[in-house]
Amino acid sequence: MLRCCTKCSRDFPATTEFFHIVDRKISATTLRGDCVECFRTRLRLRYATSEKARSDLTASTRRRRARADVKEKERIYAREKKRKDRSTEEGAARLRDYVRTWRAANPEKYERYKTTTYKGVTPKVLAKNRTRDLRKTRATPPWVELSLITPFYEYAAALTKQTGIRYSVDHIMPLKGKDSSGLHVPWNLQVIPLADNIKKGNRLCQM
Numbered sequence: 001m002l003r004c005c006t007k008c009s010r011d012f013p014a015t016t017e018f019f020h021i022v023d024r025k026i027s028a029t030t031l032r033g034d035c036v037e038c039f040r041t042r043l044r045l046r047y048a049t050s051e052k053a054r055s056d057l058t059a060s061t062r063r064r065r066a067r068a069d070v071k072e073k074e075r076i077y078a079r080e081k082k083r084k085d086r087s088t089e090e091g092a093a094r095l096r097d098y099v100r101t102w103r104a105a106n107p108e109k110y111e112r113y114k115t116t117t118y119k120g121v122t123p124k125v126l127a128k129n130r131t132r133d134l135r136k137t138r139a140t141p142p143w144v145e146l147s148l149i150t151p152f153y154e155y156a157a158a159l160t161k162q163t164g165i166r167y168s169v170d171h172i173m174p175l176k177g178k179d180s181s182g183l184h185v186p187w188n189l190q191v192i193p194l195a196d197n198i199k200k201g202n203r204l205c206q207m
């Protein structure tokens with residue numbers, strides 16, 4: 001069954017893929033007159049032109065986002081979206097542009113970001129989490145002492161703070177090497193600039 005959009009007069013199948021439901025609380029099947037696309041355009045326009053619509057939306061969004069379950073859902077959604085965007089040439093370029101614009105608009109925040117530890121996590125917690133995660137992949141032998149791992153993360157954080165260049169803990173023999181797998185043990189750790197670590201990837205030598 002086709003349904004004609006009241007705004008753009010195009011015909012679409014009368015399903016929730018093309019028409020939003022008016023109000024789920026009242027009826028789960030009553031569809032809006034305008035198509036999904038027209039509805040979205042109208043909302044965007046309202047948001048862009050009306051200060052009230054903007055503040056209304058912000059307030060309700062704020063309330064929604066304060067909920068723990070919503071927070072978790074949004075976190076997962078954002079991560080998946082970023083991954084998807086990055087997978088295409090165009091999406092990756094758009095992300096790069098966005099980051100560049102953000103950095104230019106927020107120089108102080110960017111400086112702070114560069115010189116704090118990874119996503120605001122303390123080196124101690126970072127070492128603990130990383131060691132725990134690598135236990136699952138069996139890169140961390142059961143006898144490894146966390147107290148010997150943590151100093152590497154503390155050193156990386158201290159260097160980052162001192163120099164303004166981001167340092168990270170690298171596995172000398174990569175955890176997922178081409179021919180062999182390194183371990184998450186003190187003698188396989190070294191502190192190097194994050195950029196070098198990323199460049200190195202899973203290779204044994206720096207390129």
Ligand SMILES: [Zn+2]
Binds near residue numbers: 005006034037038039
């Ligand atoms: Zn339409």
